[in-house]
Amino acid sequence: MLQELSIRNFAIIEELHVSLEKGLTVLTGETGAGKSIIIDAVHLLVGGRGSSEFVRHGEKKAEIEGMFQVENLAHPCVQKAQEFGIDMEEETIIIRREISSNGKSICRINGKLVTIAILREIGSALVDIHGQHEHQELMDASQHLRLLDQFGGAEILAAKENYTEIYKRYEQTVRVISQLSENEQQMAHRLDLIQFQLTEIQKAELQLHEDYELAEEKRKLGNFEKLYESVQNASSALQGEGRGLDWIGLAMTQLETAAEIDETYKAAYEAVSESFYALEDAVRHTNSELDSLEFDPNRLNVIETRLNEINQLKRKYGESIEAIIEYGTKIEEEIDTLTNRETHIEKLNQELAAHEKDLLLEGKQLSHLRQRAAKKLTEAIHRELKQLYMDKTVFDIHFETSAGKTPHHTKAFKKDGLDEVEFYISTNPGEPIKPLSKVASGGELSRIMLAMKTIFSKHQGITSIIFDEVDTGVSGRVAQAIGEKIYRVAVHSQVLCISHLPQVAAMADTHLYISKKMTDGRTRTFVEPLEIEDKVKEIGRMISGVEMTDLTKQHAKELLDLAASLKTG
Template sequence: MLKELSIKNFAIIDELTVSFEEGLTVLTGETGAGKSIIIDAVHLLCGGRGSQEFIRHGAKKAELEGLFIISNPSHSVFKKMTDVGIDIDEDTIILRRDINDSGKSVCRVNGKLVTIGILREIGASLIDIHGQHESQELMDDKAHIYLLDQFAGEELKVVKEAYKELFAKYKKWKKELAILTENEQQIAHKIDLFTFQVEEIQEAQLRVGEEDQLLEEKKKLLNFHKVFDKMSSAYEAILAESRGLDYIGTAMADLKDISDVDKNMHELSENVSSAFYMLQDAAYQLKNELDEMEYDSNQLLVVEDRLALIQTLKRKYGASIEEILQYQEKVQHSLDQLVNRDEQIQRMTEKIRQIEIDLELEANDLTDKRKIAASLLSEAIMEQLQELYMEKATFSVMFHESLKSAYNENGLDELSFYISTNVGEPPKALTKIASGGELSRMMLALKSIFSKHQGITSIIFDEVDTGVSGRVAQAIAEKIAAIATNSQVLCISHLSQVAAMADQHLMIKKEVAGNRTFTMLEEVTDEKRAEELSRMMSGAEITSTTLQHSKELLKLAKNRKKVLRNA
């Protein structure tokens, strides 16, 4: 649910923070007071199109921030956030959007900078805004199949997952078959390219770890003279006449002569003897190394040429010898497929044919389950419409058999919602309904059903009750309150019947101070609530009759809400 909304320098709002409660929150106020501005702010906060025109006159930027509390840990929004690397703080999500006077936006989710696209995707999982003239998911023919599948529940979901797994294999094989059946010229070019690449890598006879060995050898060759000189100097220092080993030999002999006389000298004599023989061995090893050392300038050229070849191959095929060899295996596999493509085509065609047989079975199973769900949905919608005094309306899910073509992620079905609002008129696509009052009631009927399945945490209705009155107004009020039992609902309304059903009633008003206009917001409770309902009924003048009627309306609404929540 949307727990708190903060708005600063937005339209005629200077600075405003409002907390929302669970259930139904109704926003009322005079026309032009700024009710729709609140909804506009939420719309932009969730990724709607913005511009510098929204910035309050004289300010550099508009600031919008919303705090959402999501109690369901498996809500789809958390996966979306994880997929884009946004940290999740238990059940809290904070959306923020700043609109600069240049028209550009800075968007954040839980403090992380995101694109407007990511903000819009996350916002769509949290808020569903519906205005009387605004295109929504329910008014999109392409979305109807997804809504029906949500309504159908777990049984269809299991079948659909099995179908989608099979469909993924089907797409993979179709793609590979398409590659193999390209025109001959393209295939010939690919064969030539792949053959050249494989031969080039094979001729290099690369070995894993070879580059490190070559680099080490190059280092030694480049420093040959330095190494030779230092080793020769070390050998001379140890073993040449009157050098280190001669002096240590004299010390060894002297200590050995007195080790029998002084026991303390025995261990010292052995240590010196060990040092003498170790240095002698080291000198012999140095001599052997020096005798074998021979500078070969051609070998340095060989090493450098080999390293240059490896660098060339790395630029073409991979960042390391391991990656180059992996690329060779991949290209060799593709080359084998192309060279033996006739056999491959025959085998793939047969696999695709077998998958299509299974796909058809799964797709038909999907269709059967969707038709059962469509019948149940139609009954549920018809029941909702009757409660909204549209007894003559008929609703159906139309399966467009003539539009069936290739398999897609939804099977073979093409469908849309159809409705007829008057006796004797043929059903028409839901998207073609024009009457404002009928559209409002139809939308509420659909929302009553789908709000339980869509997972949206908050639904906003922006004056969807326009054009209705009397018993229809009361029915709409109860329907909105019923939707609020499954989702948080924020509703802008001019109907006292809707306001009476609110769990939270906020009144918006406009004030002028210092030659500037300000939008103010006040929570209406107790006696003031009855006064606001009375004003909504009669206008500016509140009479004892309208006040009494308002109190009765609030009492009736309280009883009706108890019934709805216990239903």
């Protein structure tokens, strides 16, 4: 849910901070007070298109910040955030967006800079904004299959996963067959190229870590004089008359005599003795190495040539010797495949036929489950529409399946199954059933949308749903039914609703009154949570307009009492 919303220098809003609660929050107020501006700010917060026109006149930038609380780390928005490397703390997502007066937009999620595309992808899992002319996914036919699958639940999800696993193998096989079926000239050119590459790699006879060993040997040869001089000086400092070992040997002899007289010096004697013999070993080893040190300019040339050859191969085939060897193995397999192309194509076609058979079986099972879910969804939507006084409306889910298409057709199977799904509806008896996206009546569209939102809000996992004056064009008992329906959606999701209907306002768990005032020659927007007495006044104003009579006040109280009774029921 959206817990906190802060807005600064956005349109006519100078500064606004709103704390939001669970359930249904209704925003009311006079026309032009800024209700829709608040919704516009939320829309921008979750990835809507920004513009410098949103920046309050005379200010450098507009700032919008929202804190969302998600129920658990399994929520889709959390998974998406983790995909983009965004840290999650205590199941909280903080989104901040700034729009400067020059049109530049900066977006942050939990402090990390993100693109508009990433913000929009995460925001779509947090907030669903529905306005009178903004149908979003319910009006988007390409989303209907996904919505049906969500409604179908775990059973469809499991069947879909089985289908998808086979589809990936099927798609890979189709791709390989397509590559092998290219024209003979392309295949011949490809074969010549990779045979040349393989010959070059094999001829080099590369050994793992060879480049590192050669580079180390090159470093030693390049510093030969310094190395020889250092080793020789070390040996001279330790060995010879009056040098290091002589003095340490003398100290060892003297300490040995002292230890025979007083055991206190035994430890010192042993330490010096061990050092003496260790240094003797070091001198012998150093002298042996010194005798073997020999500068070979030809060897340095050989190393340079070999390293150059290896670097040339790295530029062509990989960043390391290991990568070059792996590439050689890969093209060796490809050469075998191209050389025996017909045999491989025949084998792949057999594999493809097996995949198609499995896909058909899994696809039909998935389609069967979808058909069954579609029947339940149709019945549920009819029940919802009946409660909204659209009992004559016919809703149907149209299926188009690709199961009958010929094998080896790249479009015979799709990644989501065999089905294409679209919602159809007819709102009046005798009228032909049409795609839902073709429904144009505002009042009817509001009720159809609410019916489906009531059902899908249980399955979508959306954190917050916003209705921006979706009750336009309705009144009377339909208005009451819409108020009850919006409240039912709020049982499963936090709902923010801008409304001019007193029936909807009466159902609110939280009622926010939006007003504007002139201060220092500038218009400012204010938000005020209403208590019970103020609710009565505001609902009365919505019923009668400016004048508040005792009868209006009584009617407002009756609406609130009815709402409380309906909620309890």
